[in-house]
Amino acid sequence: MTDFDAIVIGAGNAGLTAATTLQRGGARTLLLERHNIPGGCATSFIRGEFEFEVALHQLSGMGTEKNPFIMRKIFTDLGIMDQLNIVEERELYRVVMPSLENKEHEIDVTLPANLKALKKTLIAQYPEESDNIEAYLTLCEKLSLECFMMLPRAQKMADEAVLKSSCPLYIKYGLTSSKDVLNEFFSNKDLKAVIAAYWCYIGLPPKDIPFCDLAVMIYAYAAFKPCHVQGGSQAISSALLESFLAAGGKVLFNTGAEKILTEGDKVKAVQTEHGDIFSCEHVISNTSPLHTFNELLDIPTPKQAADDMKSRRLGTSAFVLYLGLDCTPEELGVTAASNFIIDDRDEEVAFETMQGIINPTHTMMTCYNHDDPTFAPEGKSSLSLLCLQYSQAWEDLPVEEYAQAKYAFAEKLIDHAERVFPNIRKNIEEVEVATPLTMMRYLNTPGGAIYGFQQNAQDASMFRDRINAVSGLHMAGSWNGMGGFQPTYMIGESTARAVLKKITKKQNEKETEMKEQELTNV
């Protein structure tokens, strides 16, 4: 018998849901984590009186108690839903394009987290486009429903006629460039910029995002509301770990995986950084395929995996300022938790600036205690300022210039945000700066990638075969699906379910075999 049925490498979102699903499903599971805390980027850290959320901006997929959506079900199945105090956000986001001449903002629109109110708000703002808004939002809703329900069914049946009859909108718009769809529906450039603002949760300009992704995002956030959890994403990570342990799972912290050992193209064991070897039937890797195949695996990268990676491109990282301010959100002028501050209506301009350490043109400001005062000490504010950025320019810096470059860029980011929230700097009580290299340090991802590979159309799983060159080795994380919280929680859970099936099947076969053996013996 092996030491474990399954070993999960990495206690990030997907690693935690995978490990918990496996152990609760009866598989003897070992979870390896190189840090001393579960969560990966779903964590928090303390500075002074503040506990800063590292990565969660708006949790999707929860729904409300009355109108629950898939993440509530998953968290219930994983045994943690009753541990979480959910905070619903009132707004989707505010988009501001400040004037360059210090005049009134060129764009300043706040979208409510409600489908009807969203429509009304957009129509009130852009009345000349009311029919288009109506049609666009209807498309987003219907297309989302096709993606959730009809498309998976048609794919399963592999029947083109079913696809054509049940997914007409997907056929027409699903894989179309989001930019083309926006242009087809709208002529007002402001409106297009406002409605596409969630592009930065994917990290590519609308030109490169398949429309189904953008449509699902705006529809699902509006219909099921963005959420936060009290205690931050660490509360989810800690609850998942507890559920895993309560089910009898074994975790090793401060223990990175060093090697995945194989025998005849089949997973045999995992060796830890401390030299311990644990045998197992299955490995679920929550680390990148680059690290898994090129560094952990004890055989050369299988051709199948190498070929798959050749069509991938590293996704974006981010530069983040975590700010604890000695003033209230009201005093700061905050009216929504999530804010996008943009310099240009064209997202491709922002995408260009993501390549280097240049003046930020697209800043996300999240105020964590806008919807719930417990997210900051009384009378204070907890903020993050974020701009997406690739890591290369940071990797190219000599180490002795790193700190100075980090502060210089942080100053620019604060300047940018201060065009909308002018009193940030003078109220700073605590600040921590995270560059793409900080992301790399804590996530162990190439390029400090926060969402995995670039998620253009061909990156999606429908264009990919499962990599099965090494039997028993499974990938789960942002690198083989969408990035972000909901997708990674879900892929960990679904990957583990598939593994459980294999384990159960094998156990059943063994039992049958043993029974037959017994019968023969008799």
Added chain:
Amino acid sequence: MSNSTINKSNILHAVNGYQQALDHQRELITTGTDFNEQKGQVANTIASLHPKRLQLIVSEVVEDTASTKTLRFKAEGLVLPPFQAGQYINLFVNIDGTETARPYAISSAPQQRDYYDLTIKRVADGFVSHYLLDDVKVGDRFQSTGPMGTFYHNPLFHGDDLVFLAGGSGIAPARSMILNMIENTHVKRKAAQKIHLIYASSYEADVIYADELKRLELEHDFLTITWLISRPTKGYSGRTGHVSAALLSELLGDDLEVLQEKMFYLCGPTSFHDFCAEQLEQLNVKARRVRIECNGPPKHPENLDGWPQGLIATDKVTVTINKADGTQGQFEARVDEPLLNSMERNGYSAENACRSGECSLCRVKVLKGSVFNPAEARLRSTDEAYGWCHSCVAFPTSDIELFV
């Protein structure tokens, strides 16, 4: 080029854009890579900025005062990683078989990458300081963490008008910050920067870096130093007493707006920085203008708020450790001794660096029993509910079982 990824879901050819996406994939494959050329790059990049361990060798020992020495540590490898003036390294030691560590602020300039100076003062009832002062000699080898900590000048909001209140060996990070200011390459900031060092020592003979600091004060206009002796010898003509609110008002003025523009750095024994923080509070200086370097676990946890009633400092409890290999170990510990220390004395360990509750590296999980977490323990809001504590400042208040 063959590709196994594109045979799937043929019905999807009916979807607009499906073929374009496939074509795009083929095109990407021809110019793409399997990333094998990047092998090791993440680890190397991180190690160049934040190495987990440094291999150090003592290259010089300077006796600063009767109670203080500065040990100079050179890198065994190439140059040392950069740090921000004020940061510390945690130095690992093995004393008669006990593996432990202590954090020390780097007192040399960040521009000096060939060595780090650590300035070590004898702690009367200490354990590690005696060893470092009495037994360590040139050529001895050590391991340490990389530089870390949040006690440094942050240009984003600290401003250029600094006040450093140093008590005893708390001068070490101040020296590094002053040396760093001399080397400041930011022209505008260099012109604006000033620092007032208020340096409190118990005895005249205790004053560390006296000559060097006096010389630097003469050479550099940005530096003002006030020397303070709390237990002067007869005939001492300098300032005496403590860093009181009255003294601060006298030296810095009592215009609150001006005071509020300054950034105050407090470093010294816990009693020193607690006292200084109270004085600043009396002067209505806001918490956001005060930075305090933490300094070890509380000496007498039994006197703190929240300590269980009836529990006496000398009480002993049994600590059971669940080890990673599945075995268990047990030892007795006093309730007033930080868990990490008693663990180390009994041959167990947890990664650690600040040993003051802040860095969270020594996080362990309490499976059974209870611990006392003082205010020094900067726990996350959900930690206690799940039994997580920072073992360097956690005190066992009953028999406990730990997962490390």
